[in-house]
């Protein structure tokens with residue numbers, strides 16, 4: 001007995017096994033073209049594209065469907081400069097003092113450092129916040145569940161949607177990043193999850209060779 005309110009699942013589309021295989025191939029080919037780059041162009045990106053990708057991210061499954069995320073989209077040059085200044089300050093401490101050698105060694109193939117010019121160059125910084133409390137309806141202050149899992153899935157969909165639309169992204173996680181609450185005017189009950197840098201890649205953008213190495217199927221899966 002289904003005691004909750006239901007609807008028929010009628011937006012689902014039946015595909016033949018051949019069509020399924022073809023679509024799976026096409027999708028893999030497309031997402032396998034995504035790379036994280038640190039070099040962005042200042043070229044403007046239509047705001048509507050970002051909005052549609054945010055709507056796509058918002059379709060993510062989440063704990064109790066509470067949708068415990070907030071996306072603060074920074075397009076103002078002044079605010080981007082503030083984020084850069086604060087992030088570089090944290091990152092200087094990270095790279096020069098806090099990071100253990102093992103971590104620095106792991107990052108060496110990616111060529112990261114405390115300089116974050118992309119925080120000003122890229123047209124948008126999507127700052128993603130996770131919410132400890134909320135709920136499906138405006139003003140809800142219910143406890144949220146599986147917050148990191150939910151926000152992680154939504155972020156994955158957002159990255160994929162932006163790539164699919166033809167944009168480049170960079171996940172950036174200055175630590176600690178509490179300064180983002182102040183800059184973005186978000187309440188203390190929200191925790192910055194990550195900054196997604198979004199735009200066209202610079203004409204001379206590069207990607208690290210190390211980023212191309214993806215584990216083969218037999219290393220990432222087992223069948224029981």
Ligand code: IYR
Nearest residue numbers: 091107112113172173174175
């Ligand atoms: N937050 C730093 C360091 C950093 C950490 C990991 I793990 C990366 O994959 C990349 C960078 C920074 O953004 O430079």
